[in-house]
Amino acid sequence: MGKIKKAFQSAQVKLYPDPSLSANITPFGHQYPWQHYTRWNDVQLTARLPQTFPVGDLQKELAAVLANQQFQDQFGHYHFGGWNAVALNSVDGNPLDQDDPFDEEFQKTEVLKHAPLMEEIIDSLPGEKRRVRLMRLEPGRRIFWHKDFWHSYDYRLLRLHIPIMTNDKVAFQISHQDCPWQPGEFWYGDFTFPHRLQNGGDADRVHLVIDVINNDELRAMLPGKLQEQYELRTQARQRSEKLLRYYEMAFATNQRLKARKEARLKVKENAKQP
Numbered sequence: 001m002g003k004i005k006k007a008f009q010s011a012q013v014k015l016y017p018d019p020s021l022s023a024n025i026t027p028f029g030h031q032y033p034w035q036h037y038t039r040w041n042d043v044q045l046t047a048r049l050p051q052t053f054p055v056g057d058l059q060k061e062l063a064a065v066l067a068n069q070q071f072q073d074q075f076g077h078y079h080f081g082g083w084n085a086v087a088l089n090s091v092d093g094n095p096l097d098q099d100d101p102f103d104e105e106f107q108k109t110e111v112l113k114h115a116p117l118m119e120e121i122i123d124s125l126p127g128e129k130r131r132v133r134l135m136r137l138e139p140g141r142r143i144f145w146h147k148d149f150w151h152s153y154d155y156r157l158l159r160l161h162i163p164i165m166t167n168d169k170v171a172f173q174i175s176h177q178d179c180p181w182q183p184g185e186f187w188y189g190d191f192t193f194p195h196r197l198q199n200g201g202d203a204d205r206v207h208l209v210i211d212v213i214n215n216d217e218l219r220a221m222l223p224g225k226l227q228e229q230y231e232l233r234t235q236a237r238q239r240s241e242k243l244l245r246y247y248e249m250a251f252a253t254n255q256r257l258k259a260r261k262e263a264r265l266k267v268k269e270n271a272k273q274p
Contacts, residue, residue, distance in 0.1 A: 039176035082141030089132035126217035167201035
């Protein structure tokens with residue numbers, strides 16, 4: 001059975017070009033089936049919070065962090081490099097720890113001594129903070145369609161974003177909704193829906209990404225429409241997940257990305273050899 005499945009996937013890769021892996025990095029389209037579904041049903045997947053933050057100060061703190069701490073590569077089948085992060089809040093306060101275990105306690109990392117404004121923002125949010133990271137997508141890199149499990153108004157964690165660096169060639173979508181989020185703005189997104197990101201510019205795209213245990217005070221900061229659409233969103237999430245799964249089956253995207261990663265790692269290993 002394993003050989004048959006492998007042969008089938010190999011045939012898929014050869015016969016069906018995956019549009020999401022096109023060499024044309026911009027612009028993003030809106031023709032994927034889950035995008036049609038959430039757009040037709042007018043599902044709200046993002047919301048801007050009222051706060052704004054001083055961009056210059058955030059960028060200075062980012063520079064101070066980068067001068068003292070290296071970014072760590074992110075795991076996942078949905079990209080093949082250039083996606084990395086540094087932890088500001090993590091298990092045992094380890095800035096190199098990117099894990100998100102369900103039952104561990106999180107604490108601030110030493111990196112925050114270089115970022116007092118970021119620490120103030122984190123502390124100002126009600127509720128228990130889990131992973132807090134500075135997340136960077138390097139120029140010319142992409143994160144392909146994928147979904148998370150718990151980062152939603154409807155579930156255990158709310159994920160909040162504060163852009164620090166971006167450019168006009170960054171494209172970011174949560175299903176049908178384009179997310180041209182600008183530095184200093186404060187945003188919520190529902191990452192249990194398919195989402196993707198690409199950086200077609202020549203500079204890094206960096207966001208402060210804060211995961212907070214869902215609570216009434218946080219929900220009160222968000223639009224009432226999110227509460228009103230609970231049932232609609234639940235159905236749309238189930239449909240979107242199925243459509244994404246069928247897409248992966250049709251185009252074998254995961255296998256393509258895995259092959260690209262393996263090839264890239266071999267190039268790195270060969271470069272290290274004398």
